[in-house]
Amino acid sequence: MASTMGAGANRLDQPTTPITQLVPFLGAGSPVQLLQETLEYAISPKNYLVRRLGEEVFKQRSHLFSLPETLIDRDTYGTGVHKQHFEQHIATLLGKKHGLFFITGIQAQLTTVKIHCDRAGNNRVAWHYRCHLEIAEERAFAEVFHLQRTFIGKSQLQVPTVEDVKAITSLPVDERPAVVLLELPNRELGCKTYPFEDLVQISKLCKAANVKLHLDGARLWEIEPFYQGKSFADIAALFDSVYVSLYKGLGGAVGAMLTSSDEDFMDQAKTWQRRLGGNLVASYPALIDDERGFNLNIGTFYLKWQKMCSVASAIMEATKKYRTKDGKPIVFFEPEVPTCAQIHTHIQGVTVERLTAARNEVEKTHRISVFRSTRPWQALDEMDADWALVKGGENPQDKDAAARKEKSKEDSDNDHHFFEWMIRNENLAIADEVYAKGWEALCQLITAGP
Amino acid sequence: MASTMGAGANRLDQPTTPITQLVPFLGAGSPVQLLQETLEYAISPKNYLVRRLGEEVFKQRSHLFSLPETLIDRDTYGTGVHKQHFEQHIATLLGKKHGLFFITGIQAQLTTVKIHCDRAGNNRVAWHYRCHLEIAEERAFAEVFHLQRTFIGKSQLQVPTVEDVKAITSLPVDERPAVVLLELPNRELGCKTYPFEDLVQISKLCKAANVKLHLDGARLWEIEPFYQGKSFADIAALFDSVYVSLYKGLGGAVGAMLTSSDEDFMDQAKTWQRRLGGNLVASYPALIDDERGFNLNIGTFYLKWQKMCSVASAIMEATKKYRTKDGKPIVFFEPEVPTCAQIHTHIQGVTVERLTAARNEVEKTHRISVFRSTRPWQALDEMDADWALVKGGENPQDKDAAARKEKSKEDSDNDHHFFEWMIRNENLAIADEVYAKGWEALCQLITAGP
Structure with missing residues (x-):
């Protein structure tokens, strides 16, 4: 259909020719169309993916897919076979032991920084000027959790350097943050990102300074190809906790995943998720569509x-x-x-x-x-x-x-x-x-x- | 199907006879079945309801239904024609000016008590011993918002009386709570509830003491018939803010509604909803199913x-x-x-x-x-x-x-x-x-x- 639209763009002055949208809508389609996709996927993930991708592409990418092993079950208050399977799949892809579905990234990341701070007995956090927690969350980090934020870097138009992070990790212990958050890529800077070698250095600096390193990976799916030869797990290994989004590039309905290899951290994340009102009686409508979007888009970036x-x-x-x-x-x-x-x-x-x-x-x-x-x-x-x-x-x-x-x-x-x-x-x-x-x-x- | 099961229960020793479940599951059905219902409803709410209820019952109850006036649209970050229509329908039914969809009741009520407290410049709240905020939310009221709670009543096995509330509202101003929360009916007490006349008195006491009165109406749908001759609006009119659940008795997938006639309160609720991570990029899978459940069950209690x-x-x-x-x-x-x-x-x-x-x-x-x-x-x-x-x-x-x-x-x-x-x-x-x-x-x- 898109190619028809592209071809159509060459015919001038045909008011009935469909308009080619060079910038497509996020989540285009009516709820009826979207629910039809979700349902078709739920009935048979494999058949759905073969129809959408073709047999050949399905085979090529099948090692990346999260395919339920049994009929998809309904989750209840955070538990469920399908939910856990999908969480585990994302965690494993990122080289982490545990995954937890969140209904929003805001909740996943607030939870994350709160736990890192609580465990350190230190309410200081550090991130870039244009971090999502800074500019798009109604200052929840301060209003809800009373965290104190330090900015990393010298300008809000530049991705922080290793030296910028060093300036933070070498602060006296009583001024040092409990956690450094890096957004990879930096969305507000047009997806500029960090060289892999910088990430390695930053990770070392944080470890040495006893500062946790969290990855805002809202667009990790998109940026992974940039790190040629490095896998999702290679990147995620440099971080203590990793958040990824399930809509945006992946095209799921709504939701996010928080991953970590620290079991105690994940237990606390479940507690804070409930406290913030994110432990849903049922997540299946979001979860199923998110898995659909993941499978449909993973391997395309x-x-x-x-x-x-x-x-x-x-x-x-x-x-x-x-x-x-x-x-x-x-x-x-x-x-x-x-x-x-x-x-x-x-x-x-x-x-x-x-x-x-x-x-x-x-x-x-x-x-x-x-x-x-x-x-x-x-x-x-x-x-x-x-x-x-x-x-x-x-x-x-x-x-x-x-x-x-x-x-x-x-x-x-x-x-x-x-x-x-x-x-x-x-x-x-x-x-x-x-x-x-x-x-x-x-x-x-x-x-x-x- | 249920009647077949009931009849089947009379045939002894037939291992193939379906088992009659006297206590049915909440949200029974697989996600495929549930999504089929959601989709069928989204395609044509009216046709769906006529099929499920029959033409006669559909007509009898149609004055209660929330029926979209146009094709259901996809909501984005809280806005959307269908979302607003459903919110307004619930608000109007409860005699309130404004409604706001929340993904959980926990988030809706935490938001509510936080705002009432902030506006009063007073972090004290009062509720019954077995209130949901007390026993089922990992103490979020204290851990997230540092609110101080006073219990209402003399025993956790009794619904508070007017005198019990009076003991709270007549506290010195610097000990008095900003908000009193009543759960109507009291779920933990087997749905015991307050006589209407008590509610009228309690409402007057709170108003006179400058204490806000909030209704935890998780089961308001169920208890309304108890107040013979009183409408949802008659009950809700006694409260400054009202939360109702959209799953439980109504059988929607997940979600809740917060209503109030105070525009400023509702604006603040949107801000806190975002801060707590509840402002979803899309709510349509929940919203549509919740409207389906509402229409299917309203008028049955x-x-x-x-x-x-x-x-x-x-x-x-x-x-x-x-x-x-x-x-x-x-x-x-x-x-x-x-x-x-x-x-x-x-x-x-x-x-x-x-x-x-x-x-x-x-x-x-x-x-x-x-x-x-x-x-x-x-x-x-x-x-x-x-x-x-x-x-x-x-x-x-x-x-x-x-x-x-x-x-x-x-x-x-x-x-x-x-x-x-x-x-x-x-x-x-x-x-x-x-x-x-x-x-x-x-x-x-x-x-x-x-």
């Missing part, structure tokens, strides 16, 4: 990364001659070379109104939707100034948060925009030329004069 | 209560001549007269081993399973002695908790047992005589001598 590389390259080639008034490229990617299937695409030198009009025009004329929406980009110095407020105090005033929120809305004064996107299964079937064509048409309109 | 009354009466009549060595009835109900579809059934004067053997024998001979499992009952003085430990200190030693847990396991020394059960749709079709027959057979075996 190298392909998706390669596709992102060729797509980004095609778009850059097609748009390189289009420049802002002061000579900067209108379109660029961050990072320049994709680290994985997900990236940030930037557009500068145009107001959001004009950009939106151009996008709509391309969609109408070429039946290509180049993106869905953008967010305003703030220059590095602006952002760091904003964040100094946060960095300085443990509990910034709500008005600062409100101001930042306000700033994150697009308005006419902004002329630099970006959006985050990833290559999904649907995108693999769209030819690079279609991306190039859509983006060139967009740039033409942007630079066409008043 | 008067019938189920009446059935429980006639079943309890039939069992008591059939077993009244069977006595323990010291002349007490072997079987009795708590409360004696059911308040709703749910109750405790007690069995005394027999060890758990002998009781289990008798149950198995009845199942084999009569193809009737009278119960699934029992818990040991502790006499009032024993329990109150145990609980004095909890009542005395804010943070009882773990060994006390461990000791209580140990005590809750069945062992050979116990000769008093009980179990909680409810009339579900499957039970309505089983004749009272089948219950009577099963229980009489059980008592015969228990008293038959070594």
